[in-house]
Amino acid sequence: MDNREDKKMLQLLRIMNSQYNLGVSIKMEFLEVCDYIVRGKDSLVGTVGIELKEKDDFVASIMDGRLFRQVMEMHVNFDRVVVIVIGNLDEVYSKMPDHSKIGALGALVTKFGTSVIQAVNREWAAYLIISILKHARTTIDMTKIFKPKATSEDRELGAISCAEGWGIKLAREAVKYFRIRDISNIDNPITLSSKIRNVGKIKAQNLINLFSGNEGEDFITYVDVMIFEKYLRMILDKDTIIKKLVNKLRKLI
Structure with a gap:
């Protein structure tokens, strides 16, 4: 000094x-x-x-x-x-x-x-x-500066929470019973609502619509599509499945 x-x-x-x-x-x-x-x-x-x-x-x-x-x-x-x-x-x-x-x-x-x-x-x-x-x-x-690398479950939570009316909390409930591959093959919303707590038929149908490419045009945006596509690419190894879903969603914009 x-x-x-x-x-x-x-x-x-x-x-x-x-x-x-x-x-x-x-x-x-x-x-x-x-x-x-x-x-x-x-x-x-x-x-x-x-x-x-x-x-x-x-x-x-x-x-x-x-x-x-x-x-x-x-x-x-x-x-x-x-x-x-x-x-x-x-x-x-x-x-x-x-x-x-x-x-x-x-x-x-x-x-x-x-x-x-x-x-x-x-x-x-x-x-x-x-x-x-x-x-x-x-x-x-x-370790206090950088976030830990996202796990496969984290990515699935991100993808599910993109559905209308859904968030991380509901997504966590969903992955207790269903994985993304399961959800993409479900047609009946009751299959989801009967298992997932606090999820009725409407929210269950919204989730099914998202993974089938039938999301309502009032909700879906180009940004939503990009985020959803990002999560899917991290989870699924089939490019054809991703393209099919994303193309359907893009047509709604």
Whole structure:
């Protein structure tokens, strides 16, 4: 941390360091190109340089070009560069129009590859710095980011829920007794309604109509056809069956 920075920030960082039990050392020293440096052997993203800018100073440094020169120098010295803007830029009175302020933010991100974050106040900024420090030292659990691959049953649920009056809840009830291949061979709605809870003859007939290509033109749309076709292609291995059903549905549009 730059020894010219506000001492209140040092206090906030030490309190949060203790609160989150991070066990890191926070030092104050003279820094030439930024306000904070996140570094350490256990960092997974290398060294992170962080520059704090009050809203007025941020606008002024854009207008005189200081910020862009500083960011370029930071990219030479650090693996990641972050600029935290404290306060609302709308409240800054200057000759610089709002669209130019926003344009400068976009330039920092796209042309310089800099992460730009706005904080309400210095307390928020301190939380951001601690958060950056915390995440720089921890791996990302990818299972929390990517959804698991859809199963065959998930795809069948999607196809059945395309019928008029149906949804995922009813579709789940349906697959307890029938698979799609079974439904496509059923002509009598009572066969479905007698087994599936909360499904009467009308909804049962709607499901039969969907898989026989006789869906009503008031309900079916081109988008519905595309979604239905997608699910069928995932489930059925017979292209001729798919084409036959989809062609019937397309004629209704």
